[in-house]
Amino acid sequence: MKPPPFEYFAPTTIEEALDLLDEHGWDAKPLAGGQSLIPTLNFRLAQPAVLVDLNNISDLFYVRPGINGSVRIGAMARHSQVERDALIAERVPLVHEAIPLIAHAQIRNRGTFGGSLAHNDPAAELPAVTLALDGRLRVRSLSRERWVPAGEFFLGLFATALEPDELLVEVEVPALPPRSGWAIREMARRPGDFALLGVTAVITLDDENECQAARLVFFSTGGEDPTDARQAAEVLIGEAPTPDVIRATAETAASEDIDPTGDIHASAEYRRHLAKVLACQALEQALERVTTGALY
Amino acid sequence: MENLFTVTVTVNGRQYERAIEPRLLLSDFLRHELGLTGTHVGCEHGVCGACTILFDGQPVRSCIMLAVQANGHEIQTVENLALDAKPENLHPLQVGFWEAHGLQCGFCTPGFLMTLLPFLEEHPDPSEEEIREAISGNLCRCTGYQNIVDAVKLAAGKMQETQAGPGGAA
Ligand SMILES: Cc1cc2nc3c(=O)[nH]c(=O)nc-3n(C[C@H](O)[C@H](O)[C@H](O)COP(=O)(O)OP(=O)(O)OC[C@H]3O[C@@H](n4cnc5c(N)ncnc54)[C@H](O)[C@@H]3O)c2cc1C
Ligand code: FES
Ligand code: FES
Numbered sequence: 265m266k267p268p269p270f271e272y273f274a275p276t277t278i279e280e281a282l283d284l285l286d287e288h289g290w291d292a293k294p295l296a297g298g299q300s301l302i303p304t305l306n307f308r309l310a311q312p313a314v315l316v317d318l319n320n321i322s323d324l325f326y327v328r329p330g331i332n333g334s335v336r337i338g339a340m341a342r343h344s345q346v347e348r349d350a351l352i353a354e355r356v357p358l359v360h361e362a363i364p365l366i367a368h369a370q371i372r373n374r375g376t377f378g379g380s381l382a383h384n385d386p387a388a389e390l391p392a393v394t395l396a397l398d399g400r401l402r403v404r405s406l407s408r409e410r411w412v413p414a415g416e417f418f419l420g421l422f423a424t425a426l427e428p429d430e431l432l433v434e435v436e437v438p439a440l441p442p443r444s445g446w447a448i449r450e451m452a453r454r455p456g457d458f459a460l461l462g463v464t465a466v467i468t469l470d471d472e473n474e475c476q477a478a479r480l481v482f483f484s485t486g487g488e489d490p491t492d493a494r495q496a497a498e499v500l501i502g503e504a505p506t507p508d509v510i511r512a513t514a515e516t517a518a519s520e521d522i523d524p525t526g527d528i529h530a531s532a533e534y535r536r537h538l539a540k541v542l543a544c545q546a547l548e549q550a551l552e553r554v555t556t557g558a559l560y
Numbered sequence: 561m562e563n564l565f566t567v568t569v570t571v572n573g574r575q576y577e578r579a580i581e582p583r584l585l586l587s588d589f590l591r592h593e594l595g596l597t598g599t600h601v602g603c604e605h606g607v608c609g610a611c612t613i614l615f616d617g618q619p620v621r622s623c624i625m626l627a628v629q630a631n632g633h634e635i636q637t638v639e640n641l642a643l644d645a646k647p648e649n650l651h652p653l654q655v656g657f658w659e660a661h662g663l664q665c666g667f668c669t670p671g672f673l674m675t676l677l678p679f680l681e682e683h684p685d686p687s688e689e690e691i692r693e694a695i696s697g698n699l700c701r702c703t704g705y706q707n708i709v710d711a712v713k714l715a716a717g718k719m720q721e722t723q724a725g726p727g728g729a730a
Contacts, residue, residue: 265604271563272582272628295626302624303605306585315582319629344618368697370675371606373618374625455696 267305274317278324278404278433281316285429286406288314294431295319296340296379299371324378324433327351333439335359339378339432344369346377356437358397358446358464362389365448368456378432381417384424387458387484391418393448394435395490396464396481402434411436420488441477444468445553447546450484451538453529459484460530461538463517465546467505469554475500480517480543485535486525493521496543505551514543567631571596572640582628587611589627590637598638598670602699609698612671613637619675638670641677652722653677656715657708664702672698676712684720686712 275281285292292314295301304310318324324340327349335355337346346352347363366372366380366389380390381401394401395414403410403426417425426432440446450462461484468477478500480493496517503509517539524535564579571594578593585604590596590613602608604623611623614636643649647658653673656662663669672695679694680686686694691712692705700708 266585266588267583267626269563269581269583272565272626274628298624298626298629299606299621302585302626305583306604306624317626317629368609369679369694370609370612370619370621370697373615373620455693 265306268311271314282406290428297375299375337435343372386489392481392483392490396479399437405430445550447549449542449546465550485522493517495520569630570634584627586625587622610671612674652718653715657711660711662708662711668700
C-alpha cells in the first residue's frame with residue numbers, strides 16, 4: 265500500500281497554490297490534512313498527477329470573529345485547533361460539540377475544517393453541521409472569488425460545487441438567532457469511528473414558544489448525505505414543540521426525508537430506527553437548550 | 561522518475577538529511593530510510609494507530625503523512641522513550657506496560673505509547689473513561705485492552721513520581 269508517483273508542490277501563499285491549480289486543473293489535487301486523501305492514495309483509489317500541499321500556507325490556518333457574531337474559519341484550521349478554540353465554543357457551540365465526534369485525536373491533529381467540507385464524505389459531521397447552521401464557503405480560483413451557501417455547496421456523494429481549479433479558502437458560520445437551541449447525536453461503534461448514522465438539529469422559537477425555524481440534517485444514512493430533512497422541518501415549524509410534535513417530526517424524517525441503505529455494519533431498517541430515535545433526542549436537547557438558555 | 565526532494569528532519573533530537581521521493585510515506589521514511597523500526601505499520605490507512613509518532617509534539621499517524629511534509633519539523637518515535645535497553649532505564653510509561661502486562665505480542669505497543677505520552681502529560685491523573693477515550697484510536701488484537709488501561713493507570717502514578725522520566729521524551 266504505497267501512493268502512486270505524483271509531482272509535489274508546497275506553495276507558501278494562496279496565490280501560488282491557485283496558480284498551480286490553474287496550470288494543472290483536473291490532474292491536481294490540493295492536499296490538506298491528508299487524513300482522507302492519503303489513505304485514498306495508499307489504496308490507489310486516486311492517482312492525481314500533482315499534489316498541491318496547503319500545509320505551508322500560513323494564511324489558511326485561523327479562526328477569527330466575523331460580523332454579527334459569526335465566526336470565520338480558515339480552510340486549513342485543524343480539527344484539534346477548532347476543538348480548543350474559545351471563540352468557536354462561545355459563538356458556534358454546535359461546531360465545538362461536533363468536532364470531538366470526528367475520528368481520533370491523532371487524526372484531528374492533522375485533519376482540517378476545509379478538507380472535511382471539500383471531501384464531503386457522506387458520513388462526516390462537519391458538512392451536516394455547516395449546512396444546519398447555514399454557513400457560507402469562500403472559494404477562490406486564479407480569476408475569481410465567490411461565496412457559496414452551504415445549501416449549494418454539497419452536491420451528493422463526495423461531490424461539491426468546487427471546480428478543479430478552485431480552492432476552498434474560508435468558511436463563515438453565522439451565530440444562531442436568540443431563542444435557538446441545537447444538538448448533534450450519532451451512533452458509532454467506538455468513539456471516533458465514522459457514525460452508523462447521525463443527525464444535527466437546530467431550532468428557534470418565537471415569543472409564543474412556537475417553532476419559528478427548524479433544521480434537521482442527517483449524515484451517514486447510506487445515501488447522498490448530508491440530507492436536509494425538509495419535510496420533517498415543515499411538521500415542526502409553526503407548532504408548539506410538544507413531545508407529540510417532536511415525535512411526529514422525527515418519524516417524518518425517518519420515513520420520508522431519508523432513504524437509508526444497509527451495509528455490513530447496519531441494515532437499512534436499523535438506520536431508519538436510529539434516525540427516528542436520534543432525531544427525537546437531538547430535537548429534545550435542542551429544545552431544552554432554548555428553554556433553559558444553557559449552552560452545554 | 562527522477563523527482564527527489566531533499567528533506568531535513570529532526571528525529572529524536574538528531575538531524576537527518578535525505579533525498580526522497582515525495583510519495584514516500586513518513587512511516588516508511590522512519591523505518592526504511594532511518595532504520596527506526598520501532599514505529600510499526602499495521603493498516604497503512606489511518607485506522608489502527610500502530611504508526612503513531614509525535615509530530616512537533618502532537619500524536620499523528622505517520623502512515624497517512626508524506627515524509628516530505630516533515631521537512632523542517634521535529635519528530636519523536638518510540639525509540640526516544642528509553643535511555644537504552646537496560647530495564648532500569650525504561651520510561652515509566654514502558655515500565656507501567658511491562659508490569660501490568662499491557663502488551664502481549666507488542667505489535668501495537670509503540671503506537672499506544674506515543675499516543676499516551678502527550679495524553680499523560682496533559683492528564684496526569686486520568687479517569688478510566690478518559691483513558692479509554694484516549695486509546696480509542698489504537699487497535700490491539702491481543703490484550704482485550706483491560707491490561708492496557710491498568711498499565712496506563714500504573715504509568716500515570718509512576719510518571720507523577722518521577723516527573724520527567726529517564727528517557728529524553730518526557
Ligand atoms: C481512521 C479515520 C477515521 C475518521 N473518522 C472520521 C469521522 O468520524 N468523521 C469525519 O468527519 N471524518 C473522519 N475522518 C476523516 C477526517 O476528518 C479528515 O480529516 C477529513 O475528512 C478530510 O480532511 P483533510 O484535511 O484530512 O483533507 P484531505 O484528506 O487532505 O483532503 C480531502 C479532499 O478534499 C480536497 N481538499 C482539501 N482541502 C481543500 C481545499 N481547501 N480546497 C479544495 N479542495 C480541498 C482534497 O483535494 C481531497 O480531495 C476519519 C479519517 C480516518 C483516517
Ligand atoms: S499503520 Fe498507520 S494507522 Fe495503521
Ligand atoms: S499486544 Fe498484540 S496487538 Fe496489542
